[in-house]
Amino acid sequence: RKEVEQDPGPFNVPEGATVAFNCTYSNSASQSFFWYRQDCRKEPKLLMSVYSSGNEDGRFTAQLNRASQYISLLIRDSKLSDSATYLCVVHPRGKLIFGQGTTLQVKP
């Protein structure tokens, strides 16, 4: 079983749609969690940290369910510029572990 699993997609949605990604992780000792975004094989860029209480940043909402060991990312009112690969990252002590990524394509 992979340490971090994501549905690779692609998710094809129209502009303005709401889309949600989930990610599951296997290491229950994981302490911190993040969502990164990667465009066209460029470097991953931090999108947001994921807190136990959930957090929101504009159109983006991240949630953590420790009991079920999954993390989610919700994007509201999708923009064309949101098209990218979204990477779920789990951080037990030490290394950052990346999921395979979920590809989002927002269509006009």
Place this chain on the structure above:
Amino acid sequence: NAGVMQNPRHLVRRRGQEARLRCSPMKGHSHVYWYRQLPEEGLKFMVYLQKENIIDESGMPKERFSAEFPKEGPSILRIQQVVRGDSAAYFCASSQTGQNTEAFFGQGTRLTVV
């Protein structure tokens, strides 16, 4: 405040040569991570270092690959006797501490072995 700096951005090596990839972390960051990304694949962890220490090298191939993060200067990922299969993007990230803090990535080094 410069971000994570990697150089070179592109590196071409012939089979059998050595490749040296450099990573200067963000100011104030003492933790460095190296990742490899093959075409159409995800990021694969290679090694996690602190100043002068290798903390976790579980993702490093056993042969030809080595990494260091000296007290002074950048972190170096070294690949000896490169083969075509080493062609990939190599990304470095840095963080302030080893847990509960965000990590930031450099622009990567694209290694092509011909």
